[in-house]
Structures are given as structure tokens and as C-alpha cells.
Amino acid sequence: MSTTQYADILIVGGGPVGSTLALALQNQGVAVTVLEAREQGASHLDQRALALSYGSRLILARLGLWTELEPEATAINTIHVSQRGSFGRTVLKAEEHDQPALGYVLSYGALSAALDKALLGFPQIKVVYGAEATAINPASDAANVSYLHEGVVYEQQAGLAVLADGGRSLGDIPGLQRETKHYGHDALVTKVQCELPHDNIAYERFTAAGPVALLPNGDRDFSLVWTGKADEVAKLLELEDEVFLHALHEHFGDRVGQFLKVGKRLSFPLRLSYLKTVTAPHLAIIGNAAQTMHPVAGQGFNVGMRDAWELAQILADTDSLAWGCDAMLNAYQASRQADTRSGLKFTDFLVNVFSNDMVGLRSVRALGLGLLDIVPIAKNRLVGKMSFGPRG
Secondary structure: OEEEEEEEEEEEOOOHHHHHHHHHHHHOOOOEEEEEOOOOOOOOOOOOEEEEEHHHHHHHHHOOOHHHHHHHOEEEOEEEEEEOOOOOEEEEEHHHHOOOOOEEEEEHHHHHHHHHHHHHOOOOEEEEEOEEEEEEEOOOOOEEEEEEEOOEEEEEEEEEEEEOOOOOOOOOOOOOOEEEEEEEEEEEEEEEEEOOOOOOEEEEEEOOOOOEEEEEOOOOEEEEEEEEEHHHHHHHHHOOHHHHHHHHHHHHOOOOOOEEEEOOOEEEEEEEEEEOOOEEOOEEEOHHHOEEOOOHHHOHHHHHHHHHHHHHHHHHOOOHHHOOOHHHHHHHHHHHHHHHHHHHHHHHHHHHHHOOOOOOHHHHHHHHHHHHHOOHHHHHHHHHHHHHHHHO
16 A cells, blocks of 8 residues: 655654754744654663763754753863874863863763654644654656655655654665765774762773774763774674773773773774765765765764754754755755764764884874864864864
């Protein structure tokens, strides 16, 4: 059985980026339909850590959500960047950049719950939970989306379809070409408790095997992102907790004392992936569906949040009859190009320059980190980019 429907704006993916777009459009009085593959509330207990930039906090505040979310978030007031085996380091402090924090750590579940609650408050937002998109076909008059819901196949047409599914594959979409670079590394993520309090300091430590990050998360805990070759990360997953904690201490060093406890460990492959163009007739792609970055420097999620906000502003400034037309889509792509390219190049540069032991490069890296620490203009520029993208 197949049923055909129509929506002016259809968002495929009701995660944080898709939901942010829906709420931002609602603030402009724009009705939307959202297709979310998971059942309602399925992600509310997800404890994966998200690193929010200060700019993403401002977006959530504009949506009226930050007051509710702030008690669930852990502020990052200082970022300590170092290289294993050298004295070069850079320390970034929020107070030096006129910000209350450089960023925040928040669980995916807490953010999803707040966004889902907000969506329910707007009758012009229709959310279809348990709706799995199976195909998207751009066309000259509308985008055509097929999805499965409760055993029924639906065909949905939209003046503008927005793919915000977090990177889950729908196969090839006509007119779009993806470039992918596999790093051959995986990221191990978990939560650890340390001997010393975190004092709202985040640590980014570069090693020859890959970067390792500790993000303050809760009263005493850190969220850990430990990257390395896929086979080495697989071995780390199998270690007993005590052995793993000892290995982490040997790898990271003494800055937070001994590692005392570790939570459930998970891993995922690292890659750089992006669409050469993020639009097709009556279709826009945002968030991880458009670009996936290495987690170093925590750029990927925040670029996606800016995708959603920028698209909402362009739609609000465009006559509804022109939603999905070439001029509107070209304006969106042009507005996001600098931010996306900057994020991709920045994270790829950090991985390539800091994750190897080429002769002489260690001393150059140490010098670079040391110089950055004493050049205020450079630090201001770096914090601005991390917080707001190229407009920072």
C-alpha cells in the first residue's frame, strides 16, 4: 500500500540538528513535517557526550531552551592543548575572550529530550516517529521522499526536503557526489573518573598515535575520546577495566592524577566525508549528512547546528513560493561554504600535523603551540573560529 502526501518543508531526521531547524523555522512562523526513524523518546537516555561550542549555546538560547539545559551541562572554562613528549603547550581561557565559557559538555539524551519537548509545543510542527526514509529523489518541481511507517510505504512530496539524518546512508541521491577519506583510525569513547577534580578544564593531547581528549562531564568525571589505529583501539576495548585505566594513564600522563573508574567503552571509525554540493533541486543536506569530520577540536556537531540556523534564516527571508528553487539553494550553499571548508581543513590539518613522528616535526609543533600561547591575536582568532565558525 502506498499513500502520497505533500509538505512545504519536510525534514528527514529528528535528531538535534533536524529538530533545531524545525524550531528555528517555527520561530519564523513556518510549518514543517519531521520524519524521525526512532520511536518517540528512544534517545532520551543516550549518555553520549556532545561538545557544544559557545555559538551553539547561543542558538539554543534563542530557541528558549538553554535555561532548561544549563543545569545538565558542564562548562568548559579552560582548554589545555599539549603534545606528548614536549614542553610546548597552549592554554585557552574563557575569561580572556569575554565569554562565560569556551564550550559545554551535554549528553545527547538531555539535548534530545529538551528538543523533543519543545517540538510538542508547536502545533505547526508535525513529527512522525518511527518513520524510516528509504529514498530521496530531487526533481524540478518537488523533492520526492519515500518512507516506511508502521508497515505502510508513504510517498511524500516537498517544496523543500532537508536531509538531516546524521549521516545514515540512504544510498545514492541523484545529482550528489560524496568524497570520503578514511583515516584508518578509530575513536574509543567512554566516561572516566580521575583522582583530581577537573576544574572545568578540557584537555586535548596530541600523540603520535592520534589525539586524545578529556572533556569535563559532571562533578568529577571526564568524557574520554581516545583515537588510534583501528586494531589498537580494538585491543583497548577488550582490556579489563583496571588494565585499561593503567594504559590510559601511561598514554595521557599525570595532569589529572590516576584514572579511577571507567564506564562502558564504545568505538567508531574515523573519516573525513563531505558532499561536493549540499543541494539538489528542492533538496538541502545539513549536519553530518552533509559533512563528517574528525572529532579533534569538536567541530562537526557545531557546524551542523550552524547549518540548521543559517538555513532557517534564509528560508525566513525567502518567499514561500521560492523555497527549494535554485536561487534560494545557491544562497544557502554559498552561506555555508566557508564554514564547512574551514572545519574540514582545520580538523584534517590537526590530524595530519600532530599525529605522526616525522623527523624534526615534533620540535616544530612544540614551537607552534608555544608561540600560539603568547600571541593574543592568534588565540582570539582560534577561539572565535571554534565558537562561531569563520564569522567569529
